[in-house]
Amino acid sequence: MQNTFNQATFHTICDELAARDPDMKAIIDTYGYPPMWSRYNTFETLVHIILEQQVSLASALSALNKLRERIQEITPARVLLLTDEEFKACYFSRQKTAYTRYLAEAILSGQINLHEFEAMPNNEIRSRLTALKGIGNWTVDVYLMFVLQRADIFPIGDLAAVNALKKVKSLPSGITREEIIEVAAQWQPYRTVATMMLWHWYLSKPKKS
Structure with missing residues (x-):
């Protein structure tokens, strides 16, 4: 059985992440739930x-x-x-x-x-x-x-997700790839949903003029 999420479980998973991690809670408190981004399998x-x-x-x-x-x-x-x-x-x-x-x-x-x-x-x-x-x-x-809505993926090659994680967690700019993967591991088995919360923060945060 694959670990997946859907429209019915998405907010519950966001709430669970928020209950476990104050930084995730702050994202929801400030910007609301992220969109559940999805695309067709084509x-x-x-x-x-x-x-x-x-x-x-x-x-x-x-x-x-x-x-x-x-x-x-x-x-x-x-x-x-x-x-x-x-x-x-x-x-x-x-x-x-x-x-x-x-x-x-x-x-x-x-x-x-x-x-x-x-x-x-x-x-x-x-x-x-x-x-x-x-x-x-x-x-x-x-x-x-x-x-495929697989629930536990952290895209280490995604610049927006990595930069958002560094900012949200106040991590040093020189942090290694391995250390970032370790930080993201705390969100298992829902790293995909945590990433969507990070993207939501990244897209919602007012840009400096």
Whole structure:
């Protein structure tokens, strides 16, 4: 049985984290509950997450919308018909064009079956997805958290989550990756929900002008 969460359990888990950790309680007290971010288990969603690698969410969405405008439905078969120039017109870099094609080919060949992932353990999903060029741990973390609602993921490669954790916990800027993972371990078995609370804090906190 996979450790997951859903709309019905999300606030209860937030409350449990708040009861265990005063810093989590302060986030809810100040900004309310975080949104329960979720996405469909589709090829389009994985393309969207690939587009989000190392760029702003707004520019990733803009490229995704441009691609949808061009081919209507974002499916593996349709993206494989596009030329490099057509991808470029949709704001895809050369690398992301290649990554999207690798993923489309893997799905069409049956190497990757997204619906089978729903019953698979996290480590098995991670090893299958990271075997594809252009998909690393951050992409898999976001997929597990947003799409499969796996409850206990801390995305150590996510700058916003890590920076929020450092600020919320008043940690030294030179703290190591291993130490951050150790701090996040206190939120087991709900590190995903704790991360959503950190993102919520990061997005809600007034920005310095």
